[in-house]
Amino acid sequence: VVSVGLHLLVDLHGSDPVRLKNVELVKTCLPGAAAKCGMTAMGPPVLHQFPGQGVTGVLVLKESHISVHTWPEHAFAALDIFTCGPADPRKAVDFIKQLLGASASRTVTVDRG
């Protein structure tokens, strides 16, 4: 058995629906979150705006990936961060939580490997 890294699944509740529809905000927050914990993006984020609804954003990292999916109608965002190496993914979580204006969060942490 080998441990390759930590995978955090973070449910963010009570976020601002206007921010959760804002694809430009999600586009900015992903590289910003990676930078906060010294992770390296392997390209630009992949983004998809569902017309009048939520946003999907994924950033592939040297250390694995970050994804955000939003549901403005539920003031909810689902975040996952998978990091290999010494980076502390909790800093990325705090950054995105603040940027989306979430009032509550629940994190499930899984040691992958």
Add this chain to the structure above:
Amino acid sequence: VVSVGLHLLVDLHGSDPVRLKNVELVKTCLPGAAAKCGMTAMGPPVLHQFPGQGVTGVLVLKESHISVHTWPEHAFAALDIFTCGPADPRKAVDFIKQLLGASASRTVTVDRG
């Protein structure tokens, strides 16, 4: 509290290292896995080959996303599938497990929301 979908984190052990280095195989397996459970890709997969090492592949779906990260040196692949809606993500897991030749798997399922 709202449930938006299931997020499966699947550790695949005992995979063939040659397959785990094969970016073309990963490129094929992601849309194939999505098709197996009737999910819709929102574009081509994003791929990264670490020279002489593993592969990262991410496919953004209408129903959320699938990612695969491989470690040929550990005969290991880390898979995550986040699906919203009626699709059964277990069919996608079985498809990728078979394609990568994994002999064992461990799945953590998280109800997101």
